Amino acid sequence: MATQKAFLSILENEIARDTLKLPTLPDVALQVEQAVNDPDTSLNDLQHIIARDPALSARMVKLANSAWLGRAVRVESLQQALTRIGMWQIRNIVVGLAMEQLFDAKNDIVRRRMQQCWLESVKLTAAVVVLLRNYDGKTRLHQHTAALMSMTSQIGALPVLTMAEKHADTFANPTFINDCIQGVGPSLSGMILRAWKFADEQVHVGEHWQGPIVSFKPSYLSILQLAGVLTELHDAQHSEALISCFVQTGLLPGPQWWQQARVQEEYQSIIEALS
Numbered sequence: 001m002a003t004q005k006a007f008l009s010i011l012e013n014e015i016a017r018d019t020l021k022l023p024t025l026p027d028v029a030l031q032v033e034q035a036v037n038d039p040d041t042s043l044n045d046l047q048h049i050i051a052r053d054p055a056l057s058a059r060m061v062k063l064a065n066s067a068w069l070g071r072a073v074r075v076e077s078l079q080q081a082l083t084r085i086g087m088w089q090i091r092n093i094v095v096g097l098a099m100e101q102l103f104d105a106k107n108d109i110v111r112r113r114m115q116q117c118w119l120e121s122v123k124l125t126a127a128v129v130v131l132l133r134n135y136d137g138k139t140r141l142h143q144h145t146a147a148l149m150s151m152t153s154q155i156g157a158l159p160v161l162t163m164a165e166k167h168a169d170t171f172a173n174p175t176f177i178n179d180c181i182q183g184v185g186p187s188l189s190g191m192i193l194r195a196w197k198f199a200d201e202q203v204h205v206g207e208h209w210q211g212p213i214v215s216f217k218p219s220y221l222s223i224l225q226l227a228g229v230l231t232e233l234h235d236a237q238h239s240e241a242l243i244s245c246f247v248q249t250g251l252l253p254g255p256q257w258w259q260q261a262r263v264q265e266e267y268q269s270i271i272e273a274l275s
């Protein structure tokens with residue numbers, strides 16, 4: 001307890017002095033963001049930016065062939081992948097995929113926890129996409145917008161993990177790190193997403209998706225919370241009553257739908273494409 005208080009004291013002091021080093025968007029994400037905001041940008045312009053990152057280019061092709069965006073004819077090039085994904089989805093997908101670059105560390109304990117954070121983001125994103133691919137309600141919920149929210153869902157853990165690595169001898173303990181992330185991660189997510197100038201709704205979801213489920217009505221917050229329940233990344237108990245509420249509002253097609261082999265194949269296909 002004393003160690004956690006000391007850690008939180010350091011963290012709070014840095015926040016108060018505005019010296020806490022918040023993660024910044026990777027360069028490729030910033031370049032795509034700027035390009036998409038330019039009305040004169042073409043798909044060819046975006047291709048040139050993304051092509052500078054071979055790993056990202058390969059994943060965009062892989063994603064275009066996954067259960068999320070795949071069609072009968074496979075794409076073989078980045079240009080074909082971007083055409084399939086579409087101009088308005090490219091920005092969110094690139095920014096989301098670029099998040100993985102931030103989850104890296106030299107300390108073994110911290111690096112493993114960062115890798116776990118990224119995997120949890122991927123699982124949540126895959127579940128969100130599968131749910132929205134099968135959602136036909138009246139409320140408009142865009143897959144690529146929800147995917148960006150879920151891929152940044154663990155961003156609040158980064159300042160905690162960065163500080164734990166900086167003071168590894170004192171703070172690099174798995175249980176201690178988990179407790180701190182659970183305690184301050186949501187508020188740090190809000191700070192980071194605001195610094196990145198994300199929309200208010202995206203910030204709200206980042207701060208509250210791990211919190212109590214107060215509404216089952218279709219929204220970006222409720223879809224992330226449902227995905228969290230189904231993937232056991234949300235603390236809410238996966239009870240029949242809880243699932244029934246999501247079924248009644250139309251976010252979940254049926255009580256046993258998530259367990260269906262077809263649904264799980266789709267889910268695993270998207271995880272593989274994002275990993």
